[in-house]
Amino acid sequence: xxxxxxxxxxxxxxxxxxxxxxxxxxxxxVAFASCIPTQDDFAAYExxxxxxxRQAYMENLGNDSFDSNLVQSLKERQGSSNAxxxxxxxxxxxxxxxxxxxxxxxxxxxxxxxxxxxxxAMGFKDGDSLEALQAMFNGSAGEAPYENLNAYYTRxxxxxxxxxxxxxxxxxxxxxxxxxxxxxxxxxEAVSALAxxxxxxxxxxxxxxxxxxxxxxxxxxxxxxxxxxxxSNERHAQNTQEIEGTGVSLGNEVLLHEPSDDSETVRTxxxxxxxxxxxxxxxxxxxxxxxxxxxxxxxxxxxxxxGDQCALSKWILGWIPDSAITRIKVSSDGVLVKRGNxxxxxxxxxxxxxxxxMDLNDSETGGFVAVAGDKTSCTDGKSFxxxxxxxxxSSFYLLQYDTKTANQNISQVPDGGALxxxxxxxxxxxxxTDFQKANAYNPDDDKFIEALTLSNTDFxxxxxxxxxxxxxxxxxxxxxxxxxxxxxxxxxxxxDENGQDTATVSYAASTPVDPSGFxxxxxxxxxxxxxxxxxxxxxxxxxxxxxxxxDPLIEFGEYPIIARLSNDGGVFRVSWSLDPTEFAPGTKAxxxxxxxxFVLGRDSSGPVYSPEVRIPLTVGG
Numbered sequence: 245x246x247x248x249x250x251x252x253x254x255x256x257x258x259x260x261x262x263x264x265x266x267x268x269x270x271x272x273x274v275a276f277a278s279c280i281p282t283q284d285d286f287a288a289y290e291x292x293x294x295x296x297x298r299q300a301y302m303e304n305l306g307n308d309s310f311d312s313n314l315v316q317s318l319k320e321r322q323g324s325s326n327a328x329x330x331x332x333x334x335x336x337x338x339x340x341x342x343x344x345x346x347x348x349x350x351x352x353x354x355x356x357x358x359x360x361x362x363x364x365a366m367g368f369k370d371g372d373s374l375e376a377l378q379a380m381f382n383g384s385a386g387e388a389p390y391e392n393l394n395a396y397y398t399r400x401x402x403x404x405x406x407x408x409x410x411x412x413x414x415x416x417x418x419x420x421x422x423x424x425x426x427x428x429x430x431x432x433e434a435v436s437a438l439a440x441x442x443x444x445x446x447x448x449x450x451x452x453x454x455x456x457x458x459x460x461x462x463x464x465x466x467x468x469x470x471x472x473x474x475x476s477n478e479r480h481a482q483n484t485q486e487i488e489g490t491g492v493s494l495g496n497e498v499l500l501h502e503p504s505d506d507s508e509t510v511r512t513x514x515x516x517x518x519x520x521x522x523x524x525x526x527x528x529x530x531x532x533x534x535x536x537x538x539x540x541x542x543x544x545x546x547x548x549x550x551g552d553q554c555a556l557s558k559w560i561l562g563w564i565p566d567s568a569i570t571r572i573k574v575s576s577d578g579v580l581v582k583r584g585n586x587x588x589x590x591x592x593x594x595x596x597x598x599x600x601x602m603d604l605n606d607s608e609t610g611g612f613v614a615v616a617g618d619k620t621s622c623t624d625g626k627s628f629x630x631x632x633x634x635x636x637x638s639s640f641y642l643l644q645y646d647t648k649t650a651n652q653n654i655s656q657v658p659d660g661g662a663l664x665x666x667x668x669x670x671x672x673x674x675x676x677t678d679f680q681k682a683n684a685y686n687p688d689d690d691k692f693i694e695a696l697t698l699s700n701t702d703f704x705x706x707x708x709x710x711x712x713x714x715x716x717x718x719x720x721x722x723x724x725x726x727x728x729x730x731x732x733x734x735x736x737x738x739x740d741e742n743g744q745d746t747a748t749v750s751y752a753a754s755t756p757v758d759p760s761g762f763x764x765x766x767x768x769x770x771x772x773x774x775x776x777x778x779x780x781x782x783x784x785x786x787x788x789x790x791x792x793x794x795d796p797l798i799e800f801g802e803y804p805i806i807a808r809l810s811n812d813g814g815v816f817r818v819s820w821s822l823d824p825t826e827f828a829p830g831t832k833a834x835x836x837x838x839x840x841x842f843v844l845g846r847d848s849s850g851p852v853y854s855p856e857v858r859i860p861l862t863v864g865g
Contacts, residue, residue, distance in 0.1 A: 280515075280527060280548055281470035289469070298471020299529055305479050307519050308529055308684035310560070312677045314522030317344070318560050319676065323633035341480070341495035342458050342520045343451035344562055345404045350393075350458040351448045352377050352411035353434050354504075357464055360419035366465030369503065374413050376504035377462055381409030386507035389552075389651040396514050399650045400553050401563045402609045407517075408450075409460075412438055420465050424473050428483045431459055431497050439490050446492045455484075455495030458520050460513070467501040476501050476512045478519035496520040511549040518546050523557055526693065529684040539683050542664055542695035542704045543656050547683075552651035555602045555612040555644045556668060556693055559636070568611030570597060571630050574733050574751040575617065582631050594750035596740065599645035599663060603652040613643035614668075615749055617731035639722055641733060642666040642693075643747050646705075661745055662705035663737050665696045665712060667722065689724045708745075711736040713752045717814065725787040727843025727851030730754055757784070757845035757852045764837055764857045771864030774827040777819035786842040786854065788816070794841050798861070800833035801826060807835070829865040834858045 281289075289295040302308070342348050354377050359365040379385040382394040389396055394407040414434045416423070423430040435456070439445045448456045468474040481494035498516045502509040519525075526540040526547040543550040546557065558564045567584040572595065579591040602610035616630040616638065628638040646652045647661045669681045669692060681692040688694065696718045698706040706712070713734040714721050722729030734752040739745055767779040788811050796818050797804040807820040818835065827833070835858070842854040 285470055289471070294471075298469070301471045302477075302529055303684075305477055307478060307525050309524050309678050309682055311522030313341075314344075314560065315672070315676070315678055317562070319634070319637075319672075321562060322637060341453070341455050342517075343405070344521060345401075347406045347408055347450050348457045349448040349450040350381060350407060350409040350460060351435065351438075351445065351456060352381060352409055352460045352462065353438070354411065354413050354462050355430070355434055355464060356413075356415045357420040358415060358418070360422065363419035363421050366420050366463075368464050371505040372503040373505065374411055378409070378411040380504060380510045380513050381407060381411070385504075385510040389653055390507070390510050390514065392510060393513050393517060396510075396651060397517070400558070401561070402604065404563050410448075412443065414438065420463065420474070427473050427479075427499065428481060428494075428497070431461060431481065431494055432483050432485075432487070434461065435459060435487055435494065439487055445487055446490045449492050453495075454492050455481075456487075456492055458496040458498060458517070459494060460498040460500060460516075462500040462504060473499070474501060475499070476516060478516045511545075515545055515549045518553065518557075521561060523553070523561070524682065524684065526683045538688055538694075540666075540691075540694055541688075541697065543654075543702070550656060551654050552603060554666070554693070555610070556642055556666065556670075558602075558610070559612070564602075564609060564611060568600075568609050569636075570611070570613045571635065572597075572613065572615045572749050573617070573630055574615065574731070574749060576732070576751060576753060579749055579751065580631070588631060594734075594748050596738075596746045596748045598740065599643070599661075599745045599747055601647040601649070601661070602644055603647050603650040612645075613747060614640045615643065615733055615735070616640040617733060637670050637672055639669045639671065641720060641731075641735070642668050643735070645745065656703050658701075658703065658705060662703060663745065663747065664703070664705050665698060665735065666693050667691075667696060668693050669722070689722075706735075706737045708737055708739070714754060715752070721787070723787075725843060726754065726785075727787055727846050727853070730846050754846045756847060759844055759852055759855055762842075762844060762854050762857070765859060766835075771862045773864060774822045774824040775820070777817050780816045780818060780837075782816075782842075784844060786816075786844060788842055791840075794838055796841070797836040797838065798822070798833055799836055800831055804836070809841075827863055829863050831863040833861040833863070835861055 286295065289298055354368065354374055356368065357366040376385070380392055382392050385392050389399065393409070397405050397407055414437060416430060417433060435445055445456060450457045463474065465474070476499060478496060478498045481497050484493045486493050498520065500509070500512065502512055523546050526544055528539050540547045540554070545551060545553050555564060559569070569584065571582045573580040578593070579595045580588045581591065581595055582588040597613055600611050602612060604610045614630060614636060629635055630638060630640055644664045644666060645661060646657050646664070648657045648659060671680045672678070673680050679692055681690065683691050683693065686692070695704045696712065697704050698710065698712065698718070711734065712718065712720055714726060714730055714732060718724060719726070720731050720733040720735065722731065732751045732753065734750045736748040738748060761783060763783040764780055767781050772778065796807040796809050798807050798820055805820065805822060807818050810817050810819070837854070837857040839856040840853040843851050844854055845852045
């Protein structure tokens with residue numbers, strides 16, 4: 245029998261409300277485009293008690309995960325050599341809304357609202373005109389790479405996807421508040437009215453799936469903030485009945501609150517269109533109870549509305565083909581490399597790959613390098629081979645090389661090129677409808693995709709001459725855990741004799757560990773209090789992956805008491821809150837770190853765990 249000093253036990257992946265003051269710790273320090281909430285926004289929402297309600301609203305929109313149709317499309321492209329990709333198999337003909345290739349047709353509507361009852365009329369400020377709304381789709385709304393929606397996605401897709409759009413004015417039948425809980429009704433009303441006025445709304449179905457590719461409503465009046473109806477967001481239409489007499493129905497719906505004449509607004513249009521294409525947000529909605537999530541941890545259009553879509557997103561969208569991907573496996577036997585559709589080649593020590601830019605013009609496709617351990621274990625206990633047709637539906641490291649061109653011609657990209665290393669966990673769920681991990685909820689080191697922090701810049705690129713291995717921080721271990729996530733991958737960023745940037749990949753064996761030499765102590769070993777927190781230090785490096793069945797214990801009296809262990813970037817602290825009448829001054833106790841609480845390394849048989857450690861405690865006055 246145990247007593248606990250806390251109301252609830254920890255869970256590594258438990259979702260909890262984010263403390264507003266630290267929600268975006270670690271985000272690149274760029275001015276956010278206004279469809280992304282700021283720290284001040286979240287502080288205000290927490291203060292007025294609406295934070296949880298707003299988070300629930302965003303989750304219900306579905307932008308925290310990939311569109312299931314996009315996942316099915318990816319599975320089809322990847323083939324069926326692995327049984328995991330056969331789950332929930334569907335044929336290729338489904339209604340998908342916005343196309344991924346060809347020309348997408350979007351209908352933009354500037355909607356004003358009349359006064360009604362005690363509700364005021366809501367319109368637009370000077371400059372926020374129909375012409376400015378039209379310019380965001382195929383005009384000159386800002387500076388490259390955000391000049392308009394069509395130019396951005398033509399570059400991002402390497403010419404595979406273009407956009408054509410037309411903007412119209414409409415005045416709603418009711419005040420804005422009337423539509424707050426029925427925004428679907430507003431979309432249906434506005435499009436139906438345009439159809440009755442003679443607008444050929446069926447022409448906005450670019451892929452012939454009987455759904456309008458996208459309807460974008462720029463609404464009048466002020467925003468009510470993130471996580472509410474009257475904010476920039478995307479959703480799938482709930483009302484799928486035909487627009488009378490047109491043969492088409494609603495598909496993707498986008499609301500826009502920013503003024504059309506603000507040059508930053510087109511970035512919001514680009515971001516929300518990413519959702520129409522099936523991509524999720526890569527910024528956090530919630531965080532685990534023990535760590536604050538920093539999203540994808542670098543600049544990205546689905547994170548902070550900056551720069552291009554990342555290489556993984558482009559591969560999922562079908563814009564980067566498998567033929568442009570170099571796959572590398574490392575093991576104690578050496579390195580195997582499969583370049584595009586070529587046969588794998590074996591290298592005895594290491595291999596240096598010349599890095600190809602992801603950022604090319606619309607006549608040539610970019611690519612990336614995917615690196616994995618040999619038969620690395622998936623999170624569902626199975627194993628994969630990155631050389632399989634669907635081998636990228638797995639865990640691996642993605643090397644993305646960027647140059648200052650196309651949609652990455654932005655100030656944040658360093659001159660001369662930059663290599664970013666992403667940790668990817670792209671296993672599908674049991675239903676095969678989505679990925680197991682998400683950036684919206686999972687904590688750092690355990691997300692769908694995240695850039696390793698390999699420099700002090702916000703871009704987090706790898707520095708020339710630097711390396712990342714299983715023993716560095718950050719490392720190439722999944723979960724940043726040597727015992728549970730060891731890959732054996734060693735990466736070094738350098739240049740060849742021709743001055744071309746290269747990534748050198750090799751295998752790094754784990755260093756043998758003798759657990760008998762492990763010890764731990766309190767950094768501050770003075771007398772403890774009944775409510776206290778102390779930092780721990782160890783005789784050797786440790787990794788920690790939370791096990792709900794293992795907790796530190798404080799032993800005194802009849803029963804041991806469960807304490808709490810926290811890990812903040814490798815700094816471990818143990819804390820407790822005890823009854824002062826029982827834990828009185830002069831009491832002798834032991835802090836017990838049970839066997840297996842930490843991972844010290846690994847040997848040929850697997851992880852090496854820590855032995856039990858007992859630290860004497862004395863209660864002070």
